[in-house]
Amino acid sequence: MTDFEVVEVQPNSPEQHAFGGPEEDMSGERDSDSMESLNAGQREMEESLSLAVVTLAPPCGDPTVCSCDCEACNCHETRWMERNLQSTELQLQFLMSKADDLHDCLVDGQGHLEREALAAAVPSFLYTCQPFFNHLESTSTVSPHTPLPFGIYARRVQLLDFSQQLCDRLEQLVLTYGSYDALCLDETKPNSVSHFCIGQSQLGPLRVTTFRYCTPTPYLARVDTGLFKRMRWNVERLRDEQQTEEESEAETVGDTVYYFLCYEDIPNAHAQASGDIQDTSNVVRMWSIGQWVQVTPDTEDIYDWITCEVPQADYHRLLFLGSEEPSSCSATDYLQQLLLTHETTD
Incomplete structure (x- = not known):
């Protein structure tokens, strides 16, 4: 196992990402009622998320929307938002309830x-949540050069x-399963399952793909190194010829840059000068965003x-972020600002 995976994990087969995970030959010993419940939950989830694809789709490409006057168009967009x-919140509650079910099934x-x-x-459930996360990321990402109306800003x-709510719930779910071994x-x-x-x-x-580490790693x-990572961003620069799915699969390691949210405990010079070895403030935890700079192999x-x-x-x-750990959404915002600033100055 390497220090971090340089190739993104992709689903191997439909069976491996079913709600019940990879099929195993348990010789009839597995609890059939439990498996049936899990399979039923997976079918319900897939049907609900399939419905969300249609419900969450923006009203673009509709000539009746574009041909109306600006005031009517804005009213239509506001109603759609x-x-x-409402639909997004329903999907959130659905996924949160499924996470609670998995938690309660383990504990009870x-x-x-x-x-x-x-x-x-x-x-498998973590993987199932990815389309929902992708939707939230894609619809909340904005350019710093585009002023946001208040309604759009509030929606974002x-x-x-x-x-953030779903990320926190999934992290707690994984930590609970970890505590039960x-x-x-x-x-x-x-x-x-160190990250998701x-x-x-x-x-x-x-193209930015975000990962959250369940515990400092x-x-x-x-x-x-004294550094512990909490988040990772895989940032890929898409080439013109990488427009099709088949061509995008031919990416090499050099096409991806890796960024991390890390913390390190820095000695507190004032506490050391006081000579009080009982002083718990002899170190200061500092958070930062940094880039993976390859050393080996060269x-x-x-x-x-x-x-x-x-x-x-x-x-x-x-980027130094101070002594307070940022939320996963705030950290991603900081990273996006760094990337956009770099793109603008190039």
């Missing part, structure tokens, strides 16, 4: 085999709040990455 928010369950089925369901704030949260272990995706958006030619697995050749057991990298600090 209200319906969109007693059978060992049932717990195995629930543990397999959690990664609410969408970000939805994203039903899931492994150690990034260095195979099949661990919380959305993908596009900023001009850049060492920046490097085998070297103590090439972008994919074959060198494959043969490298553990890639190594420095941490290039780009």
Whole structure:
């Protein structure tokens, strides 16, 4: 297991991302009622999320909308925004209730085999939430050069709040399963659930995929850097020829830049000068956003990455955020501002 995965995890097969996880030959020992309940929950979720694709779609391309006067068009857009928010909130509550169900089933369950089925369901459920996160990210991303009307700004704030609520709930779900030893949260272990995706958006030619670490994770697995990561952003620059799905799959390691939200404990010079060893303020926790700067292997050749057991990298600090941990949405906002500023100055 490397320090971080340079290739995004994609679904291997429909069976592996069913609500009950990969199919296993349990020789008839698995609780059939529990599995039937999980499968029913998955069917319900898929039907509801399929409906959301239509409900959440913006009213673009409708000539009756574009041909009306500005006042009528604005009224139509306002009504659509209200319906969109209501539908999005319903989807949020649906996913939150499913997370609560998985939590309660684990805490209240007693059978060992049932717990195995629930543990397999959690990664699948995290994957199922990605389209909802993607919708929230894509509809709340704005350009700093475009002034926002108050109604649009308020809608964006609410969408970000939805994203934060679901992120927090999923993080607590994974932490609960980890505390019951039903899931492994150690990034260095195979099949661990150390982090999960919380959305993908596009900023001009850049595609940004955001991941949240459930617990603070060492920046490097085998070297103590004093840094602990809480979020990762995979930032890909899309080439003109990468417009089709088939061509986009041919990306190389060099096409992606990795950014992290990290913290480090910095010695407090004032506390050390006082000589009070009991002073708990002898260190200050500082948060920052930085870039993964590749050291080993010293090439972008994919074959060198494959043969490298553990890639190594420095941490290039780009933005200091102070001693308070930012929310996942705030941190992503900061990262997007950095990217947009860099794009503007280039």
